[in-house]
Amino acid sequence: MTTESDRYFAELTDTLRAAGVPDEQIAATVEDLRGHLAETGTGPEEEFGPAAAFAGRLGGLAPLPGEPDEQAENWTWTADFFNDRRMLAVHGEQGWEVESLDAIGRFVCRRAPGAALRWEYRREVIKGGRRTKVLGELEPEGWELCGEWLVYGYFKRPKAASAGPEGGLETLPARPRGWLFLSGRGKAALVIWGLAVVLCLAAALSGLGLPGYVIALLSLGYAIGMTYTAKLEMDKGYVYADRKAARNDESA
Template sequence: MTTVDAYFTELSDALRAAGVPDEQIAATTEDLRAHLAETGTDPVREFGAAAAFAARLGGLAPAPGEPDERAESWTWTADLFNDRRMLAVHGDQGWEVESLDSIGRFVCRRSTTAPLRWEYRREILTGRRPKVLAELEPEGWEPCGEWLVYGYFKRPRAATAGPAGALEARPATPRRQLFLGRTGKLVLALWAVVVGGATAAFFVGTLGTAGLAITIAFASMVSGLVTAQLETAKGTEREAGE
């Protein structure tokens, strides 16, 4: 048995003794082995002693997707200009995105016993889904939601950062649920001006109910298309430059 095999045997035994399901142990050790194979480092030097590392990983933390009555819940949203920055901020505070709801909000949870830091990325999926999944899944990324042409992916930071992926203290749950970037605020302000003008025209009698409804729908459609187009163009430029 090699040194690496001995390390992961000890790590698996420690996690199993802490009550971690075998399926979760297998997934965790697979991610960690892949990290070591990529970096070529020694497991003890990279992660520390196996028993201590198992404790820091959070032996009683639920596997992603499994229910946890003690977990905190929080739902929030951001515009497409600000979502990746806020995902990085909230992921570093231990919030795991479980899904996106029907109106594009991030539905999150955070373990109260052994929270982990999470990292996220956003990819354009239109016409690229099989390629994106084939590239990201071997690196430990898993889908956590889709919105418009975008797919969101997550992975626990412990898979790449070792002990630094554990969260020792949980910041308070944010009171805000909406996070807009500067461009998003500008788009929203323009939408408000158009809709406000149409509403005023409706009340003074120069615009009928049908006209008001059409104006609001058109303004919403245009703002959504502009937002998606700008961010899709940025994503395409980044991909071309890689």
């Protein structure tokens, strides 16, 4: 029968193996840890903490999270709130570990050569008294708070915690060329914001007065309406195309 201790050390073993630690070293480490628990009479998670986080402190071949590494790649990027979770998943699969969020909300990342891990991320609301509750739910599962922005907290953990040996990377993809990743809605919002700035600046410089400001606001409203209408029409076109393709597949 599998005990809690067996499950803990199985997860610890998978995580260390994904980090590139040799099997002999893993076996010796697990044996030492089991002997320690036999002496103390405590459970493994009570004594060492979550297996994934504990493996990060044991993984001698991979730099520990937050520690400097002269050979590590460093990269900073950002995305809007409609796109951040998707891009975190994409870049986490490529071995990028978020170390922090800087003062303007950019993700400051690092990737260690040779022993990089895949990372998984999640975003949670932690303001308004939710911090303690969210941390209490996620930390036992190996999630670590890696940055905060506005009301959100961003959490990371090595993918080996859920995927086992598949959480490691044998080869590293090239670093992405860009640093700004906007969704369709984010791009539309940026265009609207730019129009608003231009219209307000034009109104201020030309001294339009009240009628001019009314016209400027109406023009802005028209621009917003046209942008939103264009998006709806585009979405409708996608739905129509998908339905047409589905009907063609059924008839074939």
